[in-house]
Amino acid sequence: MLREVTGIRYVTPLREGGSVPGVVEADDLGTYVVKFSGAAQGRKALVAEVIAGELGRRLGLRVPELVRFDFDPVIALGEPDEEIQDLLKASGGLNLGMDFLPGSLGFDPLVFTVDPVEASRVVWFDALIGNVDRSWRNPNMLVWHRDVWLIDHGASLIWHHNWPSAKAASAKPYDASDHALARFSPEPAAVAPQMAAQVTPELLAEVTALVPDEWLVDEPGFGSPDDVRAAYRELLAARAADIHTRITTGRSREQQPPPEWLRTWVEGKNAR
Numbered sequence: 687m688l689r690e691v692t693g694i695r696y697v698t699p700l701r702e703g704g705s706v707p708g709v710v711e712a713d714d715l716g717t718y719v720v721k722f723s724g725a726a727q728g729r730k731a732l733v734a735e736v737i738a739g740e741l742g743r744r745l746g747l748r749v750p751e752l753v754r755f756d757f758d759p760v761i762a763l764g765e766p767d768e769e770i771q772d773l774l775k776a777s778g779g780l781n782l783g784m785d786f787l788p789g790s791l792g793f794d795p796l797v798f799t800v801d802p803v804e805a806s807r808v809v810w811f812d813a814l815i816g817n818v819d820r821s822w823r824n825p826n827m828l829v830w831h832r833d834v835w836l837i838d839h840g841a842s843l844i845w846h847h848n849w850p851s852a853k854a855a856s857a858k859p860y861d862a863s864d865h866a867l868a869r870f871s872p873e874p875a876a877v878a879p880q881m882a883a884q885v886t887p888e889l890l891a892e893v894t895a896l897v898p899d900e901w902l903v904d905e906p907g908f909g910s911p912d913d914v915r916a917a918y919r920e921l922l923a924a925r926a927a928d929i930h931t932r933i934t935t936g937r938s939r940e941q942q943p944p945p946e947w948l949r950t951w952v953e954g955k956n957a958r
């Protein structure tokens with residue numbers, strides 16, 4: 687099970703996020719970004735955060751810790767925005783928390799360089815989870831202590847929005863041409879054997895077991911939360927085996943590598 691914490695102080699809404707997550711302090715003295723169960727994105731966004739985030743971390747990528755976050759709207763009565771109040775009131779009980787990285791900066795591909803091996807690993811991972819939400823317009827990566835951290839996997843695993851057609855949808859190509867790391871010459875096929883070998887049935891069982899039953903019950907077409915977990919496992923195992931053959935990386939003008947002078951300048955800046 688994910689570690690569980692209880693919110694004790696609502697700090698502020700993060701208005702830049704489409705689902706308006708909140709920064710909330712918890713009883714373990716930690717501060718978390720809370721994705722609320724009452725948000726319009728629905729519980730499947732939380733399921734995707736857990737499966738993708740926990741999978742990514744086990745594949746050696748940096749993902750802040752995820753926790754079960756018990757939230758009582760009473761602690762946020764001081765929030766003046768009525769729409770946000772409605773969201774908080776609809777989110778009493780179990781929510782998803784992500785460790786807040788204080789002082790982190792949004793990733794900017796023009797000022798931060800990622801080495802091609804790391805870029806390849808991230809692109810392969812995003813292909814595995816079908817993540818269309820890590821473009822250069824909206825990178826969903828943070829730079830913290832000079833490292834890149836992956837956040838916001840709520841829009842991944844998109845095929846789970848329609849299980850009857852999930853297999854067919856999952857077999858489609860993954861277009862990485864808009865990916866935030868496209869300019870760092872990723873070669874996902876080169877890292878695929880090493881990455882795919884780690885996606886074992888045991889690993890998928892461990893990761894899917896972390897999804898709370900509450901977010902899987904009563905899924906149409908399934909008898910139990912474990913049946914839904916099995917469907918996630920089956921799809922991810924199949925994708926791990928061959929997704930590298932379906933990744934397209936056609937580059938648009940914006941993703942051309944930066945000119946040499948800019949690269950040198952950026953590297954000098956990062957080295958300081």
Ligand SMILES: Nc1ncnc2c1ncn2[C@@H]1O[C@H](COP(=O)(O)OP(=O)(O)OP(=O)(O)O)[C@@H](O)[C@H]1O
Binds near residue numbers: 787
């Ligand atoms: N763990 C974190 N530590 C610090 N800041 C964070 C963290 N997670 C998210 N943020 C900040 O909050 C913003 C919104 O978070 P996130 O992208 O997860 O929310 P969202 O509602 O899913 O957004 P989107 O509009 O991209 O779908 C991020 O862009 C980032 O600035």
Ligand SMILES: [Mg+2]
Binds near residue numbers: 703704826838
């Ligand atoms: Mg985001």
